[in-house]
Structure formats: C-alpha cells, structure tokens
Amino acid sequence: MTHPDVSYPRNADTPTSHLPFSPSVRFGDLIFISGQASVDAEGKIVSDTFEGEFRRSIENVRKVLAAAGSDLAHVIQTRNYVRDAADVPLYNQLYREYFTEPYPTRTTITNCLPPTLRYEIEVVAVKRPA
Template sequence: MTSAPRADGNTANFSPAVLAGGLIFVSGQASVDEAGSIVSGTFSEEMDRSIDNVRRILGEHGLDLGDVVKVGAYVQDPADLVEFNKRYRDFFAPPLPARTTITSCLPDTIKFEIDVVAAVRT
C-alpha cells in the first residue's frame, strides 16, 4: 500500500501501485494533492505535480524515474503536446522509456495524467 494521493479520496477502485513479476505498475497520477483534491494550474504545473506523485510512489519502493521502462501519458489539449514533449526530457533521460501518448481523453478538470511501469532493481 502506498500513501500516494488519490483523486476525490478514491480508495476503493484502484491500487496506486502493484508489484508483479519484477515490475511496479503505477496507476494514473494527476495533479492531486495529499487530500485527494485536484490542483488546477498551467499544463506545466499539472505535469510537475503528476510526476511528483509518481516519484513518491516509486520512492516508496526504492525506485526513481530512472527505473521507468514504460510511460502512458494523457494530455487533454493537443495544443499542449509541444510543451509536454519539451518538458518530458526534464524527467526522463536516454534511454527513454517506451511511451504511449493519448490526447483529448481527460475530463475538463485536469490537463495531464501519467501512468508508468518501472523495473525493480536487482
């Protein structure tokens, strides 16, 4: 169990992270604070908070963003893809994780969400 915040205090519908077969699967993380409330901001601010939530979860398992092997990114407004691609390398270094990016798929209340898969260190 992880102490990561969950949107709207959602505690019953998903696990923030699951360990299976040497991998940590981190559920979608949005710009949510410790109380589970959505924190709106610029695209960049929401991306930072979302990735900070991922960092927190990975850190609880002794991992960091360098252990991520797969990223699922969800960008509400396709116009934010330029900013997303620019900022992505602030967080992930070569060899870059495999990545899928989907746009126009989030509710209007959030601009960005991310899920990751990380390899457990041996």
C-alpha cells in the first residue's frame, strides 16, 4: 500500500534496472534517490576510470532528479561509496565540481563496492521551487 503523498517519478531519461528498487521516491518536497552508479540507460554497468564512473554516476543522478522536479543545486544530503580509498583525493576534487558551498551533508564509505564498480552515490534532495 502506498501513501497518497508518495510518488515514484520517472521519465524516458531515467536509468532503469532489473533490480527491485525505485530510482526515486518523492514525499512532499523531499526526493530520495536510490544509489546511482556508472550504468547505461538499461542499467548495464559501464566500467571506466574512477573519474569516468564518477561523472556517469552524477549524470545519472541528474536525470533521476530532473524526472522528480529537482537538480543538483537542491541536493541536501549525499551518501558516497568509493571502492578504493586511494581514489578519495580525486573524489573530493570531482565532488567540488558538482556540489558547492554550502555543501550538502555527506557520508563517504570506502573499500565497499564489488570489483565491477568504482563509485556509487545516493542523494536526498528537495523539489525545485515553482
């Protein structure tokens, strides 16, 4: 049973997955985005350098946020998963390209992903004002 104020926004750009999860859930003005990784439109993993996977993951977040009525400027929290701790300095550098002060709250966990992924991110955002 779903709550009447809960929606599951998607559009043609929203990456899909064969796994049992919704890309986003919106409750009022809050938007919860499931972990986005370096995947193509059909959810197939696209292996790349850390930078390539980071950028593809963020672009997937952008697509999911757009479908839900938001964007990166309205992200209030991020949870980040970095496979190799050695990539953390590059991760911090790239992160600053996409998120600016005042930064969203952030958690970063390292040494946690399978060998097929270098990076994954999930976010909480608010809806863009009308």
